[in-house]
Amino acid sequence: MGSRTVNGGATSAPAAVSVDKGVDFANYFCTYGFLYHQKEMLSDRVRMDAYYNAVFENKHHFEGKAVLDVGTGSGILAIWSAQAGARKVYAVEATKMAEHARELVKANNLQDIVEVIEESMEDVILPEQVDVIISEWMGYFLLRESMFDSVICARERWLKPSGVLYPSHARMWLAPVRSGLVDQKMSDYEDAMNDWHGFVNETESYYGVDMRVLTKPFAEEQRKYYLKTSLWNNLHPNQVIGSPVIIKEIDCSTVTINDILNVRASVSSAISAENTRLCGFAGWFDVHFRGSHENPAQQEIELTTAPSEDFGTHWGQQVFLLHPPVRAHQGDNLMLNFSMTRAKENHRLMEVDLTCEIRQTSGTLLPLSTNKFYIE
């Protein structure tokens, strides 16, 4: 579930730094306690259709089975699982939203099947192992929020060896893009610096204090904020100017936390637009509902957050801008090194290192600088 604000937990797999629960709540969980936020996600038709169809077109996975919904929120996936024939659904939710989920379950007459448990997934004890783990855990660019850790933990502890995961697979994509945001953000940055210089002069004149020593850290802070922080956007497909490439493939039944602590890829993408401006890169994801090898889906469903005219989602894409943008031509080949890790101070946020070289059709190699980005 994509959430604007993320201001970390123990799992069975080797974990990142152990996160204080109170701090994790203040930084992250608290946003999920609001019905307004749940409604935003429940109003995302692409998201809702994908999970709805995945469940109801694969009832064989649910009929008579035990199901675990990790991070049930309002309870929607647990309710669908029950309506699709589950014998028992454990709906785990760390925030007070669990109380609303409980009411919703009762109002839909499913309290004999769905048990809502207000607890963090890492701490919960279930009376049995389950046949299905269903969860909508995806954050911006898939891994922001690091909620997938909780799903992996749940799988390790509570999924039967023969069990299936909903979704079963996930992929991260990257593509070169054009966007007016690159001009807007540079302009915002320049305005902030102009304002700063005026402020420094005034503070010296009126108040006798020389602030120039702070210019460098102020500029760095504004560069990080305006130029180096990835942006949420729902891009139009015609803003994608080269072939999208897969930078990570995840089999949800086997992936470990270690596998996702550092997402690295070396890929290349050919520019497809004739004469264009490479303004940066967009990252997005898709997930698939394929069941398992032993127990496949009857109807495979895909949920994609790729740029789309009509089927945008609340996740949008994450846009990493290049300053300055560069002119690019059809056939130019971009060679990209991508590396994403968790932020030290907050495991739910990410840092990205992105290196790009352009091999032009003429043969000339244009090296571009290595760029650091922050997914906040």
Next chain:
Amino acid sequence: MGSRTVNGGATSAPAAVSVDKGVDFANYFCTYGFLYHQKEMLSDRVRMDAYYNAVFENKHHFEGKAVLDVGTGSGILAIWSAQAGARKVYAVEATKMAEHARELVKANNLQDIVEVIEESMEDVILPEQVDVIISEWMGYFLLRESMFDSVICARERWLKPSGVLYPSHARMWLAPVRSGLVDQKMSDYEDAMNDWHGFVNETESYYGVDMRVLTKPFAEEQRKYYLKTSLWNNLHPNQVIGSPVIIKEIDCSTVTINDILNVRASVSSAISAENTRLCGFAGWFDVHFRGSHENPAQQEIELTTAPSEDFGTHWGQQVFLLHPPVRAHQGDNLMLNFSMTRAKENHRLMEVDLTCEIRQTSGTLLPLSTNKFYIE
């Protein structure tokens, strides 16, 4: 210092609930680590002029003296104290902003006088008691952020019996106001509810889940957000439609934390505008720099955040809207019961209970409902 976001600490006086430091940082302190935020406060000319004049027109308080700056931020007050002749200034700052303050002090050649200490005020140990405590601790409506607790703690531990506080006094004000915000917020609320009802219908139609049981909590959440949360605004003086009244007076040299845990007042205000709409109430504050009885200021300075055409501050006023607004006439007398306490989950936020009765000039008494507000 007014700060948009606040997401508490042990003092010598009987404290509120002890606050986890990590949580307090995630909820509150972190916003003060940004230079952009410091610049906002440093660009507030009314704020800057008041403190600047208070210090430099009362050098006798600083010359050869030991000074403590509580929450030094960028270090500005500490620097002025040193420039006004202090022998030694202890500039205490809980966030990494202390590093910038240290650089600023050095760049202004005051490192022999100003010692920046990166520590929370409640934990710091100073080598001596001080003659002056200077601090800009005021939040929206004076007490939001509860930073004054740290100043009281500092006073109890580190101020000499003969010492002075900058500022020395503070007052909270309330006044009846008119504002188009009342219509805007009601409209926002109604839009949110209309949207919700459409959402409930669609979720039933498309997804077979009856969300009606959540309508009541959703409405309550939106009422709290749109109608019951006080708003930041810089009001024009002609929006004040009745006599402003003082609801709290504080002598900074004697006030205790207990005195400010619950701010209560029963006051009355006469409507001064001819035929107007009582849309709610505005709260603001002023502080004064008067020195102490034994050691008064030579030049008393006032810093006010009252509605002003030309001298608005970054604090603005806090606006508490009445839904629905009521017609009011010159001479109508408003009898108000005001009570403000700290929010249970976060001692840096406030809750307000406000009861209002109108005695019209005809003699008729109009009781108005008791209203609960949240200062977030």
